[in-house]
Amino acid sequence: MSRVTILHCSDLHFGQDVDLEQIAGLERLAEQVAPNAVAIAGDITQRARHGEFQRALIFVQALRRIAPTLIVPGNHDVQWWATPFDVIGAGPKYQKYRRYFGDDLTPALVVDGAILCGVLTSYGVVAGSMTPNLNDMAVKGHLPGRETERAAIRFNEESPELLRIMVMHQNLLRGRISERMGLARWREAWRNVMDTGVDLVLCGHDHEERAGALPNGAVVATSGTHTSRTRGKRPSACNVVVAAAQSIAIHHYIWDASDRAFHPGPEIIFPRPRKQP
Numbered sequence: 001m002s003r004v005t006i007l008h009c010s011d012l013h014f015g016q017d018v019d020l021e022q023i024a025g026l027e028r029l030a031e032q033v034a035p036n037a038v039a040i041a042g043d044i045t046q047r048a049r050h051g052e053f054q055r056a057l058i059f060v061q062a063l064r065r066i067a068p069t070l071i072v073p074g075n076h077d078v079q080w081w082a083t084p085f086d087v088i089g090a091g092p093k094y095q096k097y098r099r100y101f102g103d104d105l106t107p108a109l110v111v112d113g114a115i116l117c118g119v120l121t122s123y124g125v126v127a128g129s130m131t132p133n134l135n136d137m138a139v140k141g142h143l144p145g146r147e148t149e150r151a152a153i154r155f156n157e158e159s160p161e162l163l164r165i166m167v168m169h170q171n172l173l174r175g176r177i178s179e180r181m182g183l184a185r186w187r188e189a190w191r192n193v194m195d196t197g198v199d200l201v202l203c204g205h206d207h208e209e210r211a212g213a214l215p216n217g218a219v220v221a222t223s224g225t226h227t228s229r230t231r232g233k234r235p236s237a238c239n240v241v242v243a244a245a246q247s248i249a250i251h252h253y254i255w256d257a258s259d260r261a262f263h264p265g266p267e268i269i270f271p272r273p274r275k276q277p
């Protein structure tokens, strides 16, 4: 089985907080790593403005010249105020995102050795994302059963030998610093994610890089942010994921502002969840 390399980033937040030096650094890193695919796990804008999406699109186009690139929306990319509680339907809140990144909010991508499937966790202000904490409004996401069912069907359409990757915005693992889960009703989300037979989940939202595993061994990686708004004012980080026949390695790449480059940092290696033939 061939190795699969994925460049995983999230929370670029084009707008007032984006660090354009890091954006250039990400493009250089993609050229160096030459991944099989790039996964961008949402929050590509700060306030879902046209100018932010347009600059974000230039970045995505640059990456697409290097490798196939999959993107899903995050809570900052959703204009929830256009239709709180979907009073005029869900369409208006995704209108701008779709204009720049296409109708399909949850694309799938098949590359050599892997299938990546986007799932939608960012719905703005809707009942399903509500928690008793009012601060969660428009921030927390949820993962409907229909999303994981769709991912499971899509995975099963491909060879079982492919690495199965799910890409979502809100963090599936609890943040170490924030101590927060990204999803409302996360236990149900974990069960549904595990039921899909996924090998690897790539997410963002928490602004702290992390790697861990669900109870069934499915690997989960969270990427950081490319703004100054990292948790604990730590340096920014993205992930380079390398899957081999028996293992999945999550390698955090850490931004060094002094030489304007991402450098290899901590690497966490997990057993590959599904045995390979």
Ligand SMILES: [Fe+2]
Pocket (backbone or CB within 6 Å): 043, 074, 075, 076, 169, 204, 205, 206
């Ligand atoms: Fe987010």
